[in-house]
Amino acid sequence: MAAQPSKLKLWGGRFTGKTDPLMQMYNESLSYDKRMFAQDILGSQAYAKATCKAGILTTEERDTIISGLERVRQEWASGTFVIHPEIDEDIHTANERRLGEIIGTHIAGKLHTGRSRNDQVATDMRLWLRDELNEIEGYLIEFLRATVERAEEQIDALLPGYTHVQRAQPIRWSHWLMSHAFMFLSDLERLRELKKRVNKSPLGCGALAGNPFNLDREFLAKELGFDGCIQNSLIGVADRDFVVETLQWATLMMNHVSRWSEDLIIYSTAEFGFVTLADAYSTGSSLMPQKKNSDSLELLRGKSGRVFGQMAGFLYTVKGLPSSYNKDLQEDKEPLFDCVTTVQNSLQIATGVVATLTIYPEKMKAALTMDMLATDLADYLVRKGVPFRETHHISGACVREAEKRKLSGIDQLGLDVLQSIDERFGEDVLEVFDFERSVELRSSTGGTCKASVIKQIEELTKVLQRAPNGVVEN
Ligand code: ARG
Numbered sequence: 001m002a003a004q005p006s007k008l009k010l011w012g013g014r015f016t017g018k019t020d021p022l023m024q025m026y027n028e029s030l031s032y033d034k035r036m037f038a039q040d041i042l043g044s045q046a047y048a049k050a051t052c053k054a055g056i057l058t059t060e061e062r063d064t065i066i067s068g069l070e071r072v073r074q075e076w077a078s079g080t081f082v083i084h085p086e087i088d089e090d091i092h093t094a095n096e097r098r099l100g101e102i103i104g105t106h107i108a109g110k111l112h113t114g115r116s117r118n119d120q121v122a123t124d125m126r127l128w129l130r131d132e133l134n135e136i137e138g139y140l141i142e143f144l145r146a147t148v149e150r151a152e153e154q155i156d157a158l159l160p161g162y163t164h165v166q167r168a169q170p171i172r173w174s175h176w177l178m179s180h181a182f183m184f185l186s187d188l189e190r191l192r193e194l195k196k197r198v199n200k201s202p203l204g205c206g207a208l209a210g211n212p213f214n215l216d217r218e219f220l221a222k223e224l225g226f227d228g229c230i231q232n233s234l235i236g237v238a239d240r241d242f243v244v245e246t247l248q249w250a251t252l253m254m255n256h257v258s259r260w261s262e263d264l265i266i267y268s269t270a271e272f273g274f275v276t277l278a279d280a281y282s283t284g285s286s287l288m289p290q291k292k293n294s295d296s297l298e299l300l301r302g303k304s305g306r307v308f309g310q311m312a313g314f315l316y317t318v319k320g321l322p323s324s325y326n327k328d329l330q331e332d333k334e335p336l337f338d339c340v341t342t343v344q345n346s347l348q349i350a351t352g353v354v355a356t357l358t359i360y361p362e363k364m365k366a367a368l369t370m371d372m373l374a375t376d377l378a379d380y381l382v383r384k385g386v387p388f389r390e391t392h393h394i395s396g397a398c399v400r401e402a403e404k405r406k407l408s409g410i411d412q413l414g415l416d417v418l419q420s421i422d423e424r425f426g427e428d429v430l431e432v433f434d435f436e437r438s439v440e441l442r443s444s445t446g447g448t449c450k451a452s453v454i455k456q457i458e459e460l461t462k463v464l465q466r467a468p469n470g471v472v473e474n
Contacts, residue, residue: 009087020108029090029330030083035337037076039127040091041069043120043203044099046223048111050204054213065111069095069101090330091124092117114215114255116207118237118325123203125332127224129246132340133195139347140188140253144181144464145357151177151457155450158435159274159364160372165266169375170368170435175448178456180260185460187253194249198242201226205236208324237325240318243332247311250339254304258347261297264353268294273363278356281349296349303342310335368435370409373400376438377410377429384424394422408435 019027019129046064049427052062072095075081081098088094100108151174162173204211206469211217217229230236267274277294285291314335315326378395382388398421410435418425431437443449446456 009089009093024086027089027334030085030088030094032337033091033121033124033333034076034094036124036128037081037091037095037179038073039124039131040120041073041093042127043123043224044095044111045069046220047203047221047422048113050215050217050220051111051113051213053219054215057214061107061110064103064107068099068108071102072098084306090117090121092120114206114211114213115203116205116237116325118207119202119205119233121329122205122237122239123201123224125336126198126200126202126226127240129198129242129336132344133191133198133246136343136347137188137191137195138263139344139351140184140191141464143347143351143354144184144188146278146351147177147181147184148457148464150174150312150354150357151181151453154359154361155453157359157361157364157437158368159365160369161448167367167369168371169372170438171448172439172450172453173361173364174453175264176263177354178453178460180256180263181460182212182456183256185258186255187249187465188280188463190249190252192196194242194245196227197245198223199227201229202236202239202369204399205230205233208234208237234324238321238323238329240314240329243336244311244315244318247307247314247339250307250343251304251311253343254346254419257350258301258304260350261301264357264446265297265301265439268297272367274360274367276358276360277353278358280356281353296353297339300346300350300353303346307339310339315363320366366437370402370411370433371399373433373435373438374410376432376441377443380429380432381422381424384426397421 018282048057048062048065051057052059057065073083074473075098083094083095088097088462096108096112098110102108154177155172155174157173158170159173159176160167161169161176199216201224203220203224204215205218206212221227221229230239264277265274266272268276275437276292277296279292282292283292283295285293314332317331321328374395378388378391381391381394386394398410398413398418400415401417401421405413407413411430415427415430416427418429440449446452450454
């Protein structure tokens with residue numbers, strides 16, 4: 001007796017031999033692509049409408065399919081969907097098999113007319129990613145809001161700014177916070193660009209050559225909320241640039257997360273003592289009772305490597321693929337899914353860290369040393385008309401003299417000694433030895449003076465106000 005159609009593999013018609021059990025396992029993607037069950041159902045429901053419009057399904061059949069699919073969706077959502085591992089190869093085959101059981105294979109068997117899993121999977125991926133990117137956008141905005149809030153309330157704290165991790169010049173703590181915020185703002189802008197390219201419809205491209213049933217692809221695209229159709233069926237099924245681009249976007253964003261974390265890890269050491277992490281984002285040592293480790297930051301730094309790897313790995317997968325669909329493309333899901341989860345979690349953790357971080361302005365201040373004002377001393381003479389190259393040497397001589405005399409800083413030299421080094425030093429030179437003054441002099445756009453940092457905060461707040469709920473308003 002012939003096997004029941006619903007018990008056959010969807011592509012089983014021309015095959016007689018059994019699949020090697022390891023091949024079965026090697027080939028299946030349901031264990032992970034079930035994550036897109038809702039998008040697969042949504043795509044099929046829209047497809048039923050379009051095929052009805054094209055005269056393939058009656059309106060009755062269409063409605064039966066749509067409500068049958070709704071039942072399949074509910075089974076997934078409630079955890080009652082029963083997987084048949086020997087025939088459910090992926091989410092597409094599993095859903096269709098189950099639909100056949102619910103509404104009968106005679107009607108269910110019409111759904112896939114003109115469609116291929118090639119255009120179906122590309123559609124599911126884009127629909128899924130669109131939702132996830134919206135969520136990521138929301139998390140990124142929350143992180144930026146939390147950062148801006150801290151920058152506003154902590155604007156008076158000064159600390160050493162570093163180059164080469166050597167004390168360089170005093171800056172505002174908020175200036176440091178905002179420096180990272182602007183990196184993340186570019187990530188937000190790039191994300192919004194990326195979303196436009198993700199949100200294009202490949203549905204109706206068929207296996208590779210297009211749809212022969214006069215399917216209204218524009219109608220389908222609209223039904224699914226896509227901004228138009230992919231204009232070439234070969235590329236519709238082959239294109240995974242939206243996956244590569246997402247991984248690349250995440251790589252750069254996680255690189256920013258990593259660099260931000262690294263600064264905070266350094267600042268949270270006892271040697272610096274500028275910040276401590278809330279208990280919620282730290283862990284202890286199983287051996288050393290006194291330890292409080294910044295594990296959240298180390299994980300953020302560490303997980304960035306994982307995302308870089310997925311990006312590089314998937315690029316190798318797509319490099320040199322022949323035209324249209326090849327099964328290699330099934331390898332797009334695991335890196336993408338993992339990357340999306342990592343990014344979503346990382347942004348939420350980073351938000352928690354910054355929102356609960358304790359800062360120690362006194363310790364920051366104590367780390368400021370007078371040598372950090374050597375440039376300001378040189379600039380003092382510049383304001384009196386001396387060329388900077390000359391003032392640089394004079395200021396250097398002052399630093400050397402203070403070291404020679406074993407003084408705590410250049411401010412201890414006193415006016416006489418300063419004037420013996422260069423007679424153009426006037427009494428007002430003593431005003432130079434003031435960290436607040438140094439910071440406030442950096443008043444050009446982008447500088448660390450209070451007004452400039454406030455301007456930075458305002459600029460960023462303006463952008464954030466444009467997207468109150470993480471949804472792009474184009
Ligand atoms: N599970 C497959 C994937 O993820 C679906 C497409 C299969 N297409 C095919 N022609 N075998 O790529």
